[in-house]
Amino acid sequence: MFPHDAVLQAISPAEAIDRVRDGFVEYAAGAWQMPPKTYLDAAPNGDFRAMPAKGAGLAILKWVTSFPRNPEAGLPVVMGMICVSSASDGEPLALIDVRSVTALRTGAVAAVASQELAREDARTVGIVGCGLHGAWAARCLAAVEYGPGVCFDPNPEAAGRLAGELGWEAGGREDALGCDIVTCVTPGVSPVVQDADLRPGLHLNMLGADGPGKAEATPSAVAGCELFCDEWEQASHGGELTGAVEAGLVSREQVRELGDVLTGAAPGRSSPDAITLFDSTGLAIQDLALCVALLEAHQAGRVRAETARL
Amino acid sequence: MFPHDAVLQAISPAEAIDRVRDGFVEYAAGAWQMPPKTYLDAAPNGDFRAMPAKGAGLAILKWVTSFPRNPEAGLPVVMGMICVSSASDGEPLALIDVRSVTALRTGAVAAVASQELAREDARTVGIVGCGLHGAWAARCLAAVEYGPGVCFDPNPEAAGRLAGELGWEAGGREDALGCDIVTCVTPGVSPVVQDADLRPGLHLNMLGADGPGKAEATPSAVAGCELFCDEWEQASHGGELTGAVEAGLVSREQVRELGDVLTGAAPGRSSPDAITLFDSTGLAIQDLALCVALLEAHQAGRVRAETARL
Numbered sequence: 001m002f003p004h005d006a007v008l009q010a011i012s013p014a015e016a017i018d019r020v021r022d023g024f025v026e027y028a029a030g031a032w033q034m035p036p037k038t039y040l041d042a043a044p045n046g047d048f049r050a051m052p053a054k055g056a057g058l059a060i061l062k063w064v065t066s067f068p069r070n071p072e073a074g075l076p077v078v079m080g081m082i083c084v085s086s087a088s089d090g091e092p093l094a095l096i097d098v099r100s101v102t103a104l105r106t107g108a109v110a111a112v113a114s115q116e117l118a119r120e121d122a123r124t125v126g127i128v129g130c131g132l133h134g135a136w137a138a139r140c141l142a143a144v145e146y147g148p149g150v151c152f153d154p155n156p157e158a159a160g161r162l163a164g165e166l167g168w169e170a171g172g173r174e175d176a177l178g179c180d181i182v183t184c185v186t187p188g189v190s191p192v193v194q195d196a197d198l199r200p201g202l203h204l205n206m207l208g209a210d211g212p213g214k215a216e217a218t219p220s221a222v223a224g225c226e227l228f229c230d231e232w233e234q235a236s237h238g239g240e241l242t243g244a245v246e247a248g249l250v251s252r253e254q255v256r257e258l259g260d261v262l263t264g265a266a267p268g269r270s271s272p273d274a275i276t277l278f279d280s281t282g283l284a285i286q287d288l289a290l291c292v293a294l295l296e297a298h299q300a301g302r303v304r305a306e307t308a309r310l
Numbered sequence: 311m312f313p314h315d316a317v318l319q320a321i322s323p324a325e326a327i328d329r330v331r332d333g334f335v336e337y338a339a340g341a342w343q344m345p346p347k348t349y350l351d352a353a354p355n356g357d358f359r360a361m362p363a364k365g366a367g368l369a370i371l372k373w374v375t376s377f378p379r380n381p382e383a384g385l386p387v388v389m390g391m392i393c394v395s396s397a398s399d400g401e402p403l404a405l406i407d408v409r410s411v412t413a414l415r416t417g418a419v420a421a422v423a424s425q426e427l428a429r430e431d432a433r434t435v436g437i438v439g440c441g442l443h444g445a446w447a448a449r450c451l452a453a454v455e456y457g458p459g460v461c462f463d464p465n466p467e468a469a470g471r472l473a474g475e476l477g478w479e480a481g482g483r484e485d486a487l488g489c490d491i492v493t494c495v496t497p498g499v500s501p502v503v504q505d506a507d508l509r510p511g512l513h514l515n516m517l518g519a520d521g522p523g524k525a526e527a528t529p530s531a532v533a534g535c536e537l538f539c540d541e542w543e544q545a546s547h548g549g550e551l552t553g554a555v556e557a558g559l560v561s562r563e564q565v566r567e568l569g570d571v572l573t574g575a576a577p578g579r580s581s582p583d584a585i586t587l588f589d590s591t592g593l594a595i596q597d598l599a600l601c602v603a604l605l606e607a608h609q610a611g612r613v614r615a616e617t618a619r620l
């Protein structure tokens with residue numbers, strides 16, 4: 001039983017990035033399995049997602065919420081557990097609080113996608129949305145030597161705190177969108193990226209839209225980019241790509257999956273002047289990658305766990 | 311955090327039967343929700359199932375295995391956890407070991423189906439398969455005044471132990487199949503009910519076939535019965551009905567769901583001489599019904615729980 005702070009004690013951003021990259025490669029190569037995630041609606045307040053995956057001898061199930069208005073009551077938006085079992089006999093091995101795993105693996109994929117898809121000479125980072133997941137995206141991008149960056153948030157205190165932590169600057173939306181690598185981590189309620197924000201050479205990480213009806217860019221802006229996603233099924237039905245797909249502006253063959261780019265099965269950015277957009281909807285293989293790291297850290301005595309009787 | 315024995319301390323078979331019946335009624339009435347279960351294959355040894363449900367203010371996710379050869383290594387076939395969260399804000403409320411919940415809710419549905427579908431004057435019980443789940447089916451049937459019964463198992467010791475506990479008899483397959491209510495709880499590897507076993511007035515509970523390729527009756531024997539199931543989608547794709555459906559012997563309109571019979575939306579047995587068959591594949595609403603009972607028992611101080619820090 002790992003409390004939520006154990007994950008951050010055990011796994012650095014740099015290790016999380018390596019582990020998440022490996023997870024995408026294993027999944028693209030067919031070594032890891034991941035059935036589609038299941039949504040359980042809990043209207044009007046939120047929803048639950050059940051996310052299974054299998055690989056590296058483990059089978060995990062993540063049970064995770066999104067209750068966007070929870071902070072008004074002092075509760076996190078994202079709560080839940082990851083059950084980790086042995087894939088060879090089904091025995092329960094560990095329970096992990098979802099909060100830190102989710103934040104760290106979400107941040108890590110922004111770094112993986114940027115390393116793979118941004119221009120070779122990309123350096124500056126714009127963060128649009130400086131909540132928990134925006135902060136971890138920034139930390140992961142900084143961990144692989146991107147920066148300095150500009151942090152924008154409707155709440156100037158959140159932007160200032162994150163900028164201060166990393167030695168970056170707080171700024172406006174346009175300042176953030178003027179950087180080489182723009183990472184959006186908003187609730188996805190209204191688009192923050194328009195056609196006019198697209199510039200040659202830009203790379204966009206879109207992390208906020210993770211369910212039906214959410215979007216951080218207009219469908220037309222999405223259609224103006226070279227498109228990449230974590231997984232087509234999720235991205236086209238409940239991600240940043242959904243609006244553009246439903247409008248008929250984008251079809252399957254225009255979108256490449258990150259794992260295929262990592263294994264060389266699909267090409268990355270076509271030229272330094274291309275505009276690339278990576279749609280992250282969040283995959284259970286990312287969580288699995290960090291569960292593998294956490295259990296290895298526990299075996300090596302680098303992190304403590306509490307024992308529970310079943 | 312409830313260890314596996316807490317469930318049996320808190321919930322009697324009689325209460326489990328009432329709770330499971332209520333769960334079917336709530337689901338049939340649309341008050342409870344249940345997305346389809348997801349299978350995660352872990353060949354060659356077994357599989358995992360992710361089973362969400364929502365109702366009575368709770369959202370649960372059951373993460374449960376079936377590893378049929380585990381007993382050779384001294385491990386249970388069925389292992390895992392149920393995560394229980396608040397449906398209004400997503401907060402994790404409890405973790406429950408699956409073993410006792412699964413056994414008790416599986417046994418309870420046999421009693422509910424028998425009360426609803428067997429002849430009014432049915433009394434004797436045949437148990438085919440006296441493992442963990444067969445034993446709980448027998449206990450639940452006994453709890454609602456069915457019996458005496460005949461217990462059959464290829465392992466005579468298992469049959470004798472269960473018969474002794476309930477004051478019933480151990481006997482052969484034919485003896486068990488000669489009873490009024492026959493409950494099959496085998497691994498579903500080969501059929502134990504053939505055409506020749508069908509007699510007017512018989513009621514069959516088929517609990518063993520809970521996944522693709524499993525069956526306890528021949529397709530022709532299934533087609534010779536008035537058919538009922540817990541849920542059509544599961545029963546037709548991974549249950550006792552699957553073989554008969556795939557052979558074209560049974561179609562959707564011939565099969566009624568237990569919840570609809572309980573609410574009066576569908577008729578039960580057509581006459582005392584009809585042969586009825588209930589296909590139980592196992593639903594998350596049954597688990598949810600017992601989670602509700604367990605949390606109520608905990609609030610009333612009738613069962614202890616361990617606290618875990620997240």
